[in-house]
Amino acid sequence: MKRYRELIAERVFLLSALASSAITVAILVFMVFMGLPLLKQGGLYQLLLKPWAPFQGSFGIYPMIIGTGAISLLSLLFAFPLSLGCSFLIGSIAPPSVSKWFRRLIELMTGIPTVIYGFVGVFLLVPIVRELFGSGSGLCILTAALVLGIMITPTMTLFFCDSFDRIPKAYLDAADALGASPVQKLLYVILPAAKQGMINGVILSLGRAVGDTLIALMLAGNSVRVAESVLEPARTLTAHIALVIAADYESPEFRSIFACGVVLYLFTMAVTFLVRYLTFSKDQTV
Amino acid sequence: MTPDIKIRVADLNFSYRDRTILQDVSVEFPEKTITALTGSSGAGKSTFLMTLNRLWENIPNAQMQGTVEIKLQNQFRDIYAPDLAVTELRKMVATVFQVPNPLPMSIRKNVAFPLKLSGERSRGLVDEKIEQALKMANLWDEVKDRLNEDARNLSGGQQQRLCIARALVLEPEVLLLDEPTSSLDQASTAVIEDLLLKLKDRLTILIVSHHPEQVKRIADKVVEFTDGRIITAP
Numbered sequence: 001m002k003r004y005r006e007l008i009a010e011r012v013f014l015l016s017a018l019a020s021s022a023i024t025v026a027i028l029v030f031m032v033f034m035g036l037p038l039l040k041q042g043g044l045y046q047l048l049l050k051p052w053a054p055f056q057g058s059f060g061i062y063p064m065i066i067g068t069g070a071i072s073l074l075s076l077l078f079a080f081p082l083s084l085g086c087s088f089l090i091g092s093i094a095p096p097s098v099s100k101w102f103r104r105l106i107e108l109m110t111g112i113p114t115v116i117y118g119f120v121g122v123f124l125l126v127p128i129v130r131e132l133f134g135s136g137s138g139l140c141i142l143t144a145a146l147v148l149g150i151m152i153t154p155t156m157t158l159f160f161c162d163s164f165d166r167i168p169k170a171y172l173d174a175a176d177a178l179g180a181s182p183v184q185k186l187l188y189v190i191l192p193a194a195k196q197g198m199i200n201g202v203i204l205s206l207g208r209a210v211g212d213t214l215i216a217l218m219l220a221g222n223s224v225r226v227a228e229s230v231l232e233p234a235r236t237l238t239a240h241i242a243l244v245i246a247a248d249y250e251s252p253e254f255r256s257i258f259a260c261g262v263v264l265y266l267f268t269m270a271v272t273f274l275v276r277y278l279t280f281s282k283d284q285t286v
Numbered sequence: 287m288t289p290d291i292k293i294r295v296a297d298l299n300f301s302y303r304d305r306t307i308l309q310d311v312s313v314e315f316p317e318k319t320i321t322a323l324t325g326s327s328g329a330g331k332s333t334f335l336m337t338l339n340r341l342w343e344n345i346p347n348a349q350m351q352g353t354v355e356i357k358l359q360n361q362f363r364d365i366y367a368p369d370l371a372v373t374e375l376r377k378m379v380a381t382v383f384q385v386p387n388p389l390p391m392s393i394r395k396n397v398a399f400p401l402k403l404s405g406e407r408s409r410g411l412v413d414e415k416i417e418q419a420l421k422m423a424n425l426w427d428e429v430k431d432r433l434n435e436d437a438r439n440l441s442g443g444q445q446q447r448l449c450i451a452r453a454l455v456l457e458p459e460v461l462l463l464d465e466p467t468s469s470l471d472q473a474s475t476a477v478i479e480d481l482l483l484k485l486k487d488r489l490t491i492l493i494v495s496h497h498p499e500q501v502k503r504i505a506d507k508v509v510e511f512t513d514g515r516i517i518t519a520p
């Protein structure tokens with residue numbers, strides 16, 4: 001009896017695993033299929049490297065790829081030192097009672113809907129950037145990247161904290177007993193031991209930054225031109241999809257967003273495999 | 287000839303939360319001897335050692351009263367006085383733990399670690415001190431050809447001697463060992479006991495030990511802990 005139940009449970013789990021992987025593959029197939037007419041029309045080259053000018057019949061998503069890259073990488077640049085500082089504070093500098101509350105706060109922040117960050121950005125940061133740099137509307141790569149950076153900081157911080165927590169206590173005791181100062185302990189023991197986990201955290205946060213739609217949509221200005229500085233507006237792939245999705249179903253514009261989908265999809269896949277690879281190689285060395 | 291006093295503990299009280307662990311402990315430890323700390327498990331031996339290197343300060347809700355003076359650089363110093371940095375204290379009062387705790391790096395880097403902490407840059411001097419410390423810990427011959435290997439690949443006994451070498455590299459004046467052989471087999475234990483007897487000429491050793499035979503073999507003096515108080519035997 002028990003064996004049967006186990007067998008059934010096993011089958012059910014196998015089925016759901018198969019279903020979810022099938023769905024993942026199906027999505028890719030679907031996106032490629034939907035984008036196919038456009039691909040046949042203009043070729044991959046046109047799609048990836050031409051500008052976006054629908055009235056001239058050019059549906060390139062190249063500016064959006066650049067926009068996505070610029071905004072997400074810049075946001076990472078803001079989020080990384082911020083997360084490092086927060087996690088140091090929680091992990092070693094602050095007294096236990098303070099760090100406990102601070103960690104709770106950060107956990108809470110991961111749950112705040114993206115649109116709230118967007119709002120704060122629109123009403124607080126956009127005017128500041130506009131005044132400070134005196135050019136444009138304040139809706140630009142810099143503004144979007146700053147807010148995006150703040151948005152992914154809690155996630156990254158928690159990842160960092162988790163990798164600090166996983167460091168064996170014996171290492172910390174050794175450092176303490178040998179007379180390491182808190183900073184030395186951090187630099188020579190904690191950071192090297194937590195490196196792998198931190199890299200994973202950075203990569204996954206990058207994935208989140210790339211996948212986010214709303215902040216870029218609200219704050220980056222959505223221009224389809226390739227920006228020449230971080231103070232110019234830009235459009236990300238995700239924002240592009242959101243903006244074009246209202247267009248006519250059969251139109252080439254509409255078709256092009258599937259190409260965006262494929263690019264995003266492949267990027268996310270690459271990130272996932274990178275994380276897998278890093279985690280795997282780490283397991284081997286331990 | 288009565289040996290000079292190295293460590294002077296007076297009216298020491300210690301508690302975790304409101305649980306008293308050590309009560310009115312006053313004891314002195316003579317210089318360049320091995321003193322064994324014995325007593326049943328939970329009697330407060332490890333806690334007592336931590337009051338000598340201030341390692342307990344990381345533990346939340348722990349409290350200590352009393353004074354601990356150690357003769358460092360020929361002068362009695364209150365180790366809790368603000369003019370003695372805890373990092374300096376721990377370089378002169380070294381600790382070896384129950385379970386060997388090499389850091390996740392090479393053998394060489396493990397022994398060099400304290401030198402790195404104290405800012406020693408000269409490669410030649412570092413290599414020289416590494417060799418000296420490993421020789422002192424009776425480990426040099428076994429590892430001299432594999433200094434760049436991960437220290438965690440060593441056997442348990444070798445790891446513990448590595449930890450002793452690492453503790454010795456800054457030439458401390460006091461060495462605290464908390465049941466250093468309890469996770470080791472007999473042969474490794476014997477090697478470490480010999481090593482401690484050899485080191486006794488250089489520094490003051492306090493060792494927590496559960497084994498009466500071990501105590502008999504190496505200790506000059508025994509301090510027994512019961513119920514947070516101590517009974518000193520000759």
Ligand SMILES: Nc1ncnc2c1ncn2[C@@H]1O[C@H](COP(=O)(O)OP(=O)(O)O)[C@@H](O)[C@H]1O
Pocket residue numbers: 302307325326327328329330331332333334345
């Ligand atoms: N971090 C701690 N927090 C609370 N109680 C502790 C802590 N460490 C040890 N104790 C308690 O203090 C008592 C003495 O512990 P310890 O000094 O480790 O004894 P021993 O080393 O003699 O076995 C034990 O009852 C133990 O449960």
Ligand SMILES: [Mg+2]
Pocket residue numbers: 331332333464
């Ligand atoms: Mg103990």
